[in-house]
Amino acid sequence: MRTHKLCMLGDFGVGKTSLVARFVRRTFSEKYLTTVGVKVDSKEVALPDREPLKLVVWDIAGRGTLDAPGANYLRGASALLMVADGTREASLAAALELLEQARRDLPDVAAALAVNKLDLVERWEVTAATLSDLRRELPVFETSALSGDGVEAAFAELAARLAT
Amino acid sequence: MMPELPPVAESWLRDTLLRRAHPLLLSFDAGWCLRDVHGDAAFHGFDSGDAGRALRELQDLFIGLPLDGHQELPFIELSNGRSAHVHLIADPPGFHVLLLDAEEERVQQRAQQQLGNEAVLAGHEKSKAIGRLQEIRNELERQRASLEEANALKNALIATLSHDFRTPLTSIFGYLHLLEGPAADAARARQALGAIRRNATYLFTLAENLLEYGRGEAGALLNPGVLSVDALARDIDDMFRPLAEDKRLAFEVGVERDDGSVVPLFDEVRVRQVAVNLLSNAVRYTAQGTVSARFAWRGGRLRIEIADTGIGISPEFRERVFKPFNRGGQAGSKGAGLGLSIVRRLVEQMGGTLALDSAPGRGTRFTIDLPPLASLPAPAGLDPAATPWKKDFDVLVVDDDPDVAQLLEALLLDLGFRVRVAGDANAAVAEVMRRPPDLLLIDVEMPGLSGNAAVFRLRSNGYRGRIVTLSATSTGEARDASLRAGADYYLTKPLNLDQFVGVVQRATASPVGA
Numbered sequence A: 001m002r003t004h005k006l007c008m009l010g011d012f013g014v015g016k017t018s019l020v021a022r023f024v025r026r027t028f029s030e031k032y033l034t035t036v037g038v039k040v041d042s043k044e045v046a047l048p049d050r051e052p053l054k055l056v057v058w059d060i061a062g063r064g065t066l067d068a069p070g071a072n073y074l075r076g077a078s079a080l081l082m083v084a085d086g087t088r089e090a091s092l093a094a095a096l097e098l099l100e101q102a103r104r105d106l107p108d109v110a111a112a113l114a115v116n117k118l119d120l121v122e123r124w125e126v127t128a129a130t131l132s133d134l135r136r137e138l139p140v141f142e143t144s145a146l147s148g149d150g151v152e153a154a155f156a157e158l159a160a161r162l163a164t
Numbered sequence B: 001m002m003p004e005l006p007p008v009a010e011s012w013l014r015d016t017l018l019r020r021a022h023p024l025l026l027s028f029d030a031g032w033c034l035r036d037v038h039g040d041a042a043f044h045g046f047d048s049g050d051a052g053r054a055l056r057e058l059q060d061l062f063i064g065l066p067l068d069g070h071q072e073l074p075f076i077e078l079s080n081g082r083s084a085h086v087h088l089i090a091d092p093p094g095f096h097v098l099l100l101d102a103e104e105e106r107v108q109q110r111a112q113q114q115l116g117n118e119a120v121l122a123g124h125e126k127s128k129a130i131g132r133l134q135e136i137r138n139e140l141e142r143q144r145a146s147l148e149e150a151n152a153l154k155n156a157l158i159a160t161l162s163h164d165f166r167t168p169l170t171s172i173f174g175y176l177h178l179l180e181g182p183a184a185d186a187a188r189a190r191q192a193l194g195a196i197r198r199n200a201t202y203l204f205t206l207a208e209n210l211l212e213y214g215r216g217e218a219g220a221l222l223n224p225g226v227l228s229v230d231a232l233a234r235d236i237d238d239m240f241r242p243l244a245e246d247k248r249l250a251f252e253v254g255v256e257r258d259d260g261s262v263v264p265l266f267d268e269v270r271v272r273q274v275a276v277n278l279l280s281n282a283v284r285y286t287a288q289g290t291v292s293a294r295f296a297w298r299g300g301r302l303r304i305e306i307a308d309t310g311i312g313i314s315p316e317f318r319e320r321v322f323k324p325f326n327r328g329g330q331a332g333s334k335g336a337g338l339g340l341s342i343v344r345r346l347v348e349q350m351g352g353t354l355a356l357d358s359a360p361g362r363g364t365r366f367t368i369d370l371p372p373l374a375s376l377p378a379p380a381g382l383d384p385a386a387t388p389w390k391k392d393f394d395v396l397v398v399d400d401d402p403d404v405a406q407l408l409e410a411l412l413l414d415l416g417f418r419v420r421v422a423g424d425a426n427a428a429v430a431e432v433m434r435r436p437p438d439l440l441l442i443d444v445e446m447p448g449l450s451g452n453a454a455v456f457r458l459r460s461n462g463y464r465g466r467i468v469t470l471s472a473t474s475t476g477e478a479r480d481a482s483l484r485a486g487a488d489y490y491l492t493k494p495l496n497l498d499q500f501v502g503v504v505q506r507a508t509a510s511p512v513g514a
């Protein structure tokens, strides 16, 4: 089976660990336990009309910018799931900044953006108009690790891009 | 380089480091085939039970990385839940992977990082809360001010009303008395009837204005319909010509139009109210000369011009005349002073503009320009009673309660729409993306994806149609949240049917994307 390395990248507290927990184990925890270093998980993804593939998901500790240890973790990645928290506008800027930095080392990486915590949409600072514009540059998903909305779709999009 | 240590210290150091790090060295050939193992395999989850899986995980760590150079991956948590520093040591033709336990270090680092991150997150929440408090304070302040103003207005209203109603009534009773008297010749009778009519018309306008005033700024739903300018002009003529003639004023009503290809829709009652108010002022404040009304209908817009040769309004009173109960501008005038404030409000509600042109002693001209609230295509064979929206207007109703969905569907079908129904937000998003409706009516509180989340998602995906959200929560906050998510209108349940129909009319009358 083809195996690909996918890195979760975004500011701290945006829900990277929670999205992976939802995607891989179908669980969610309210409690915030920050990630130190990396947690590595894997999951097989079925694709329509294609061989399934295996995603090795690197859940990297959140930072607003890409430092040397962060860049070290990214080596060998073929996909990035950028994560922002809809209730914090600044985390979206951070995700875009991180993507730009990561692309310098990984020019051909497949990338998508998950704007997380959709269940809190009433408190979002990020606007629909902003995301509507961003969609021209990369696939954007509104997700909720809590309810599961959009999570599968975000990973599936990256898997589909990797398969082609 | 560390100098030679005394053997006892050297061995102590070695034991300590080994005890802390639980090193495990796995030796592989170039194809990841395990050749040799040194160290604490069980500690790192490489004991017999699930060794195969642990080895696969290890191999996955090095996807995309060269195996012929040294690599270091600090703080890697694998599925056994413990954190390790993972090193790859090249040793051609194979390599070794060295694992050093990092759990203790991680616990310490996590405690620190957790504090720092939580402080930043709390700071963000705090500044949001402060902003919100500020908003609430401003809102309270605004409400207090408007309550004060309302109270002052109420007092002024009562004071002026007792005067305003009594004057025309006194005059009506006086003339009635005169008519009943024995010596009423035909000429006097005609004059008396004229005066009665004038005063009754005035009372009528006054009563209409009071109703409008009581309705307030909010709750004003426009009611677009086909407006017959000719009928309006006729009514105006019937109503005001006798009053003007009584005062020996010339009275002119004109209609001008181009026959466009669309039929613009206006709120007839409001247009009439505007014209009646302006004319009743014009006739009242003009002692000689001419009063004229002109309705011009061009390019779908309606222009109303009411002009007189009366006392005029001096520049310093231009603004004030539009405030309720202010009538300093028209010297010696009587009247509740609601007329112009209501005219302005109505014009604004209809999205129009109002211009005032006046010279004291020479006269006043009001020019109102109204955009259509909507328009119908093709005037051919138009049925004025027809619904003011396109016949095939497509509506998607989304509610998890089938009874509510059915009720809404029936209502909308009655109104002449085409209706689709979805039972949850995800289905709704899929349905809209498949074929965007002209109007989406969606419940906010649904299990799973909320209505607001669906609305947000649709807007961020570029859906431009009208959206009305329905909710059981009637707080301003809930309303704002829904509008922020991208709804155009917010209605609360239980539904007020008039309001529902009004909102649907407004939503469907305003051009999409406006």
Ligand SMILES: Nc1nc2c(ncn2[C@@H]2O[C@H](COP(=O)(O)OP(=O)(O)OP(=O)(O)O)[C@@H](O)[C@H]2O)c(=O)[nH]1
Pocket (backbone or CB within 6 Å): A010, A011, A012, A013, A014, A015, A016, A017, A018, A019, A029, A030, A031, A032, A033, A034, A035, A036, A060, A061, A062, A063, A116, A117, A118, A119, A120, A143, A144, A145, A146, A147, B117
């Ligand atoms: N309401 C809601 N809360 C969420 C969601 N996703 C994550 N959270 C909460 O947000 C907090 C942070 O989530 P994590 O998944 O630990 O965030 P992270 O991006 O991994 O953070 P770091 O590891 O510090 O970089 C936790 O309290 C989660 O419960 C979501 O979709 N909805």
Ligand SMILES: [Mg+2]
Pocket (backbone or CB within 6 Å): A016, A017, A018, A033, A034, A035, A059, A060, A061, A062
């Ligand atoms: Mg995390």
